[in-house]
Amino acid sequence: MSLHSIKVFSPATVANIVCGFDVLGFALSTPVDELTVSISNTKGVTIVNEDEFNLPTTAEKNVCGGALLAMLDEVKDVAGFHIISKKNIMPGSGIGSSAASAAGAVIAANTLLGNIFSKEDLVRFAMNGEKVASGVKHADNIAPAIYGGVTLIRSIHPLDIVCLDAPELHVTIVHPQIEIRTADARQILKQNVLLKDAIKQWGNIAGLVAGFLQKDYDLIGRSLEDVIIEPVRSMLIPGFDEVKQQCKEAGALGGGISGSGPSIFMLSKNKHAAQAIEKAMQSVYDKIGLAYHTHVTTINTEGVKIVMDDKR
Amino acid sequence: MSLHSIKVFSPATVANIVCGFDVLGFALSTPVDELTVSISNTKGVTIVNEDEFNLPTTAEKNVCGGALLAMLDEVKDVAGFHIISKKNIMPGSGIGSSAASAAGAVIAANTLLGNIFSKEDLVRFAMNGEKVASGVKHADNIAPAIYGGVTLIRSIHPLDIVCLDAPELHVTIVHPQIEIRTADARQILKQNVLLKDAIKQWGNIAGLVAGFLQKDYDLIGRSLEDVIIEPVRSMLIPGFDEVKQQCKEAGALGGGISGSGPSIFMLSKNKHAAQAIEKAMQSVYDKIGLAYHTHVTTINTEGVKIVMDDKR
Numbered sequence: 001m002s003l004h005s006i007k008v009f010s011p012a013t014v015a016n017i018v019c020g021f022d023v024l025g026f027a028l029s030t031p032v033d034e035l036t037v038s039i040s041n042t043k044g045v046t047i048v049n050e051d052e053f054n055l056p057t058t059a060e061k062n063v064c065g066g067a068l069l070a071m072l073d074e075v076k077d078v079a080g081f082h083i084i085s086k087k088n089i090m091p092g093s094g095i096g097s098s099a100a101s102a103a104g105a106v107i108a109a110n111t112l113l114g115n116i117f118s119k120e121d122l123v124r125f126a127m128n129g130e131k132v133a134s135g136v137k138h139a140d141n142i143a144p145a146i147y148g149g150v151t152l153i154r155s156i157h158p159l160d161i162v163c164l165d166a167p168e169l170h171v172t173i174v175h176p177q178i179e180i181r182t183a184d185a186r187q188i189l190k191q192n193v194l195l196k197d198a199i200k201q202w203g204n205i206a207g208l209v210a211g212f213l214q215k216d217y218d219l220i221g222r223s224l225e226d227v228i229i230e231p232v233r234s235m236l237i238p239g240f241d242e243v244k245q246q247c248k249e250a251g252a253l254g255g256g257i258s259g260s261g262p263s264i265f266m267l268s269k270n271k272h273a274a275q276a277i278e279k280a281m282q283s284v285y286d287k288i289g290l291a292y293h294t295h296v297t298t299i300n301t302e303g304v305k306i307v308m309d310d311k312r
Numbered sequence: 313m314s315l316h317s318i319k320v321f322s323p324a325t326v327a328n329i330v331c332g333f334d335v336l337g338f339a340l341s342t343p344v345d346e347l348t349v350s351i352s353n354t355k356g357v358t359i360v361n362e363d364e365f366n367l368p369t370t371a372e373k374n375v376c377g378g379a380l381l382a383m384l385d386e387v388k389d390v391a392g393f394h395i396i397s398k399k400n401i402m403p404g405s406g407i408g409s410s411a412a413s414a415a416g417a418v419i420a421a422n423t424l425l426g427n428i429f430s431k432e433d434l435v436r437f438a439m440n441g442e443k444v445a446s447g448v449k450h451a452d453n454i455a456p457a458i459y460g461g462v463t464l465i466r467s468i469h470p471l472d473i474v475c476l477d478a479p480e481l482h483v484t485i486v487h488p489q490i491e492i493r494t495a496d497a498r499q500i501l502k503q504n505v506l507l508k509d510a511i512k513q514w515g516n517i518a519g520l521v522a523g524f525l526q527k528d529y530d531l532i533g534r535s536l537e538d539v540i541i542e543p544v545r546s547m548l549i550p551g552f553d554e555v556k557q558q559c560k561e562a563g564a565l566g567g568g569i570s571g572s573g574p575s576i577f578m579l580s581k582n583k584h585a586a587q588a589i590e591k592a593m594q595s596v597y598d599k600i601g602l603a604y605h606t607h608v609t610t611i612n613t614e615g616v617k618i619v620m621d622d623k624r
Contacts, residue, residue, distance in 0.1 A: 023515040154519035155512070160534060162522050191507055198510040198540070200467070202517045203335040207466035209518045210474050213525040222472060228510070 005038040006111045007308035010104025011300050012089045013096035014171070014265050015140035017150075018224045018256040019204035025096075025140040026150040027300040028171060031088045033100045035064070036308075037108035040082040045069055050086040060132070063098045064105035067129030071109055071117070081109055090293070093175045094263035099141030102129025107146065107304040120159055122146055134182040141259065148303030150212055167215040169299045170274035172252070174243065174281035175263040177291040180236050185260030188232055197227045217253055217269055224254030224267070237262050239284050246280040271296070317350040318423045319620035322416025323612050324401045325408035326483070326577050327452035329462075330536045330568040331516035337408075337452040338462040339612040340483060343400045345412045347376070348620075349420035352394040357381055362398040372444070375410045376417035379441030383421055383429070393421055402605070405487045406575035411453030414441025419458065419616040432471055434458055446494040453571065460615030462524055479527040481611045482586035484564070486555065486593035487575040489603040492548050497572030500544055509539045529565055529581055536566030536579070549574050551596050558592040583608070 009032040017024040040046060045059040045068045059065030068081050083105060089097040106122040106129075117125075123146055127137040143151040143161050154160040193201075207223030210216070234240040234257060247255060247266045251273035255266035264281070268274045274296045285292040321344035329336040352358060357371040357380045371377030380393050395417060401409040418434040418441075429437075435458055439449040455463040455473050466472040505513075519535030522528070546552040546569060559567065559578045563585035567578035578589045586608045597604040 020514065020518065022511045023518060152515070152518050152522060154515045154531075154535060160519070162519060162526075162531060164522060189507060192504045193507050193510050195501060195503055195505050195540075198505050198513065199334045201510065202332065202514040203464070203466045205514045205518050206332065206335060206464050206521045207472070207474060209521040210464060210476060210525065213522065214474075219466075219474060223466060228507070 004112060004311045005036055005308075006108040006306060007034065007036040007310070008104045008108045008304050008306050009033070010035055010100040010107070010304045011145055013099055013141040013144045015096060015259040016229070016257070017208065018226045018230065018254065019201055019208055020152075021226070021229045022138060022140055023153050024150070024205070024208070025144040026166070027144040027148050027303055028095065028173070028295070028297050029300040030295060030297045033089050033097075033104055034086040035101070035104040035108055036084040037105060037112060038082050039078055039112050040080040042080045042082070044080045045072070046080065046082045048084045050084055053087055053091055055085070055087070055091065063101040063129040063133050066132035067102040067105050067126045068109055070125040070128035071106060075113065078113070090175065092179055092181070094180070094257070094259040094261045095173060095175070096141035096145060096259060098130055098133035099126070099145050102126035103142055103145035104304050105129070108306070111306060111309070119146055120161065123159060123161065136182075136186065144303070146303050149299060149301045152209065164209060164212045166212040166299060167217065170268045170271055171297050171299060172247070172266045172268065172274045172277040172281065173258060173263050173295040173297070174278075174285065175293045176238065176285055177293075178238065178262050180261045182260045185233055185236065188236070189229065190232070193228050200227045220267065221253035224256065226256055230256050233257055233261055237264065238290060239288050240264065243281055243284050246284055247277045250276040250280040252277050316424060316623045317348055317620075318420040318618060319346065319348040319622070320416045320420045320616050320618050321345070322347055322412040322419070322616045323457055325411055325453040325456045327408060327571040328541070328569070329520065330538045330542070330566065331513055331520055332464075333538070333541045334450060334452055335465050336462070336517070336520070337456040338478070339456040339460050339615055340407065340485075340607070341609045341612040342607060345401050345409075345416055346398040347413070347416040347420055348396040349417060349424060350394050351390055351424050352392040354392045354394070356392045357384070358392065358394045360396045362396055363400075365399055365403055367397070367399070367403065375413040375441040375445050378444035379414040379417050379438045380421055382437040382440035383418060387425065390425070402487065404491055404493070406492070406569070406571040406573045407485060407487070408453035408457060408571060410442055410445035411438070411457050414438035415454055415457035416616050417441070420618070423618060423621070431458055432473065435471060435473065448494075448498065456615070458615055461611060461613045464521065476521060476524045478524040478611060479529065482580045482583055483607075483609050483611060484559070484578045484580065484586045484589040484593065485570060485575050485607040485609070486590075486597065487605045488550065488597055489605075490550065490574050492573045494572045497545055497548065500548070501541065502544070505540050512539050532579065533565035536568065538568055542568050545569055545573055549576065550602060551600050552576065555593055555596050558596055559589045562588040562592040564589050
């Protein structure tokens with residue numbers, strides 16, 4: 001095994017951003033996973049987990065493994081990678097836990113290889129990790145984890161990622177401790193939507209993109225409306241409507257289901273509001289009697305961060 | 313009748329902009345309608361047409377009339393308006409002929425009243441004119457005519473109009489001389505769309521908005537794709553696919569059906585390309601043997617323009 005190892009912090013992400021199902025996402029400053037990757041003389045990908053989540057260590061069944069095996073297919077001269085994974089982002093929470101693993105792994109590995117791959121290549125490899133997790137190659141968590149900030153995936157085939165400059169935004173997340181599998185959350189969606197609802201939705205996504213780029217907080221707030229996915233998926237999340245209402249009263253610009261849930265995110269203009277929103281979330285789930293975690297954080301403009309480059 | 317009269321040039325507009333069905337539109341520098349409006353002691357709206365289009369002069373059946381009657385409902389002290397209308401934008405061409413009448417009328421009338429109404433009010437009144445023309449209150453031609461530039465109608469109820477700053481863009485229009493009624497063009501649309509198509513569409517509209525605001529011509533071009541409306545409506549327009557292909561080869565960023573057709577518009581970066589695109593359009597319709605008009609113009613950032621304010 002090589003003595004050169006790269007350690008990264010790989011961020012949680014919020015996919016969809018309410019009206020942008022499957023095309024929008026942003027990265028969070030916290031929580032982050034810690035991944036340490038080195039080049040290995042052993043063929044394939046070996047994985048050591050240093051957390052309590054008991055994720056598979058067989059490369060083909062592991063998100064980091066799936067991503068790095070895809071990368072190895074396009075690399076000569078390198079037999080394999082060794083990964084030490086310490087996850088802080090709970091799998092199944094809806095804030096891009098699998099994407100953080102995949103994105104962190106490919107960025108660390110690419111650094112070891114002397115950055116021979118573009119960010120777009122890395123998204124492509126990391127999507128193979130997402131496929132291991134959910135059966136679907138989607139990029140709306142991967143892209144913001146790799147690029148940072150708010151990203152638009154205009155198209156998957158061909159891959160077309162657009163970085164959207166956004167104003168300072170604070171994010172409050174609540175993760176009620178129930179389980180929703182991404183595959184299940186996809187399955188309950190109807191395959192057909194009303195044209196009139198689709199028109200409302202694309203009015204909102206256009207408004208949200210304009211709100212970010214024009215730094216118009218009110219427009220961001222007005223555009224955070226989902227008439228297609230949320231009415232269906234929110235039924236899987238106890239207390240959803242009340243959380244949303246209480247958070248808006250506490251100063252949230254708006255928000256909704258993070259990814260396929262069960263986490264709920266809310267955007268706000270400042271830390272004070274973000275903390276008031278956390279209290280509102282806590283009070284709803286305390287009343288319901290459901291266990292939860294909260295995060296008070298910001299949009300992370302940097303994406304995966306290299307925190308140690310150890311050449312020995 | 314008052315001696316105070318206002319003359320305006322009211323622009324043609326392109327609604328939808330390919331992927332933004334019912335929510336996006338932009339104003340054109342040419343052609344423009346000429347409208348002269350004065351306050352009248354006769355109750356209601358009197359209309360004189362100075363063109364060959366034989367449009368109705370009964371206020372309730374006339375687009376300007378419908379718009380100004382809606383305005384009069386909210387005005388005290390004024391009995392009526394008198395309008396002299398000289399249209400250069402051919403009705404039924406798909407470049408917002410009715411919206412030009414309605415928008416020009418309300419801006420001229422509001423100027424006579426000392427600008428007591430907001431632009432949003434004016435859109436509301438003008439939408440009553442659109443209802444006279446097509447039976448539907450839509451704002452995607454009205455809003456760009458009144459505000460100028462590229463506009464997003466994020467929502468109709470409540471009305472939420474967002475101006476989008478765009479880079480310099482040249483526009484080439486071809487109007488093949490066939491008739492498509494807006495009401496018919498609406499009727500052939502399916503009421504349901506596939507969720508996967510809707511996702512492609514909102515990826516594109518998000519890309520188009522980002523392209524305008526980030527002044528990214530390539531992104532604008534890549535985003536000018538419509539997987540929902542164009543495949544249905546383009547069948548009503550002879551030569552559509554060939555026009556599109558030839559125009560792209562001639563240097564167009566992209567384009568498609570203007571409003572509900574039959575006009576086709578193409579965007580380009582400069583006048584040279586806009587003229588080459590015109591030639592491509594001409595050659596397709598010359599070959600087919602269908603009569604047509606073309607316009608080579610630019611996006612009009614000003615909207616309705618007051619060209620004479622005559623107080624006598």
